[in-house]
Amino acid sequence: MRPPVDNGVVLLTGASSGIGAAMAMGLAGQARVLVIVARRQARLEALAEALADARAEIMVLPCDLTDEDATEAMVSAVEAAHGPVDVLINNAGLGDIGLFSASSWEKNRRMIDVNITALLFLTHRVLPGMVERGRGGILNVSSGFGLTWMPIFSAYVATKHFVSSFSESLRTELSGSGVVVTQLCPGPVATEFEQVAGNPTDQRIPDFLQISAEHCARSALRGFMRGRAVVVPGLMAFIAISLGRLTPSWVLRLLYAPVGRMFRRQGGSGES
Numbered sequence: 001m002r003p004p005v006d007n008g009v010v011l012l013t014g015a016s017s018g019i020g021a022a023m024a025m026g027l028a029g030q031a032r033v034l035v036i037v038a039r040r041q042a043r044l045e046a047l048a049e050a051l052a053d054a055r056a057e058i059m060v061l062p063c064d065l066t067d068e069d070a071t072e073a074m075v076s077a078v079e080a081a082h083g084p085v086d087v088l089i090n091n092a093g094l095g096d097i098g099l100f101s102a103s104s105w106e107k108n109r110r111m112i113d114v115n116i117t118a119l120l121f122l123t124h125r126v127l128p129g130m131v132e133r134g135r136g137g138i139l140n141v142s143s144g145f146g147l148t149w150m151p152i153f154s155a156y157v158a159t160k161h162f163v164s165s166f167s168e169s170l171r172t173e174l175s176g177s178g179v180v181v182t183q184l185c186p187g188p189v190a191t192e193f194e195q196v197a198g199n200p201t202d203q204r205i206p207d208f209l210q211i212s213a214e215h216c217a218r219s220a221l222r223g224f225m226r227g228r229a230v231v232v233p234g235l236m237a238f239i240a241i242s243l244g245r246l247t248p249s250w251v252l253r254l255l256y257a258p259v260g261r262m263f264r265r266q267g268g269s270g271e272s
């Protein structure tokens with residue numbers, strides 16, 4: 001079953017950079033209305049300008065998704081201007097890298113607010129209408145960390161496990177309703193993610209493991225349009241995530257045990 005992107009009203013969060021901005025490029029050629037949401041208004045306006053010749057009418061709605069009233073007002077503004085949302089893409093998110101014991105509570109709170117609460121709130125807000133109309137689509141951006149786990153990303157991993165379990169359960173629950181739920185589980189993608197997450201080490205992700213935001217967005221939209229349950233873009237990420245899922249937990253515990261010790265020894269930086 002295909003989600004109603006063609007000629008539909010599509011609401012995309014986290015469109016000001018990275019995977020979201022790249023997805024906007026693909027969606028603008030298909031949708032009737034593409035609503036682009038993030039906090040950085042200037043970025044959204046520049047994107048809208050770049051998409052001015054595309055098929056879709058672009059609606060720029062700056063919104064801080066940690067603010068529930070503002071998020072509600074944003075959805076109401078879309079409905080008032082263009083009618084109900086046909087497709088919701090919950091892409092906005094952030095991570096945190098480092099020892100949880102040394103992490104900032106404010107950042108943890110923000111991660112939960114954006115990665116979990118806003119995603120759940122938006123889905124809860126638009127889903128009843130989709131079910132009533134018997135058509136709709138929800139693409140939730142989880143992560144390879146939604147399917148596996150790793151130290152130094154503990155709270156982020158937990159938020160993405162929420163997204164993956166929620167998406168899988170909801171997809172099954174909506175079977176036969178006309179609403180498609182797909183989750184995107186990328187490995188490393190070259191975006192502003194690492195900068196926002198604050199990598200405390202001088203270790204960089206090897207190029208062969210990392211894909212571009214455009215590659216990720218193309219695979220995501222292709223899988224979503226085919227009604228796939230889970231999309232893992234890129235062969236290397238697919239292999240790494242599959243290995244992580246197939247490896248027994250006790251082996252992963254043994255392999256990962258030195259990582260936390262190393263970070264604590266180095267005062268949280270992980271640098272030797």
Ligand SMILES: NC(=O)c1ccc[n+]([C@@H]2O[C@H](COP(=O)([O-])OP(=O)(O)OC[C@H]3O[C@@H](n4cnc5c(N)ncnc54)[C@H](OP(=O)(O)O)[C@@H]3O)[C@@H](O)[C@H]2O)c1
Nearest residue numbers: 014016017018019038039040065092093188189191192193
């Ligand atoms: N890059 C990776 O390696 C990777 C891997 C797996 C999964 N992911 C997931 O992919 C998604 C997109 O991330 P990305 O890699 O494209 O990173 P990114 O370039 O940092 O983009 C994150 C987007 O989320 C938006 N956002 C963050 N906080 C927000 C808030 N409070 N309100 C509204 N929007 C907010 C940002 O916009 P503003 O700052 O303008 O608000 C930005 O548009 C995230 O869910 C991330 O967890 C990324």
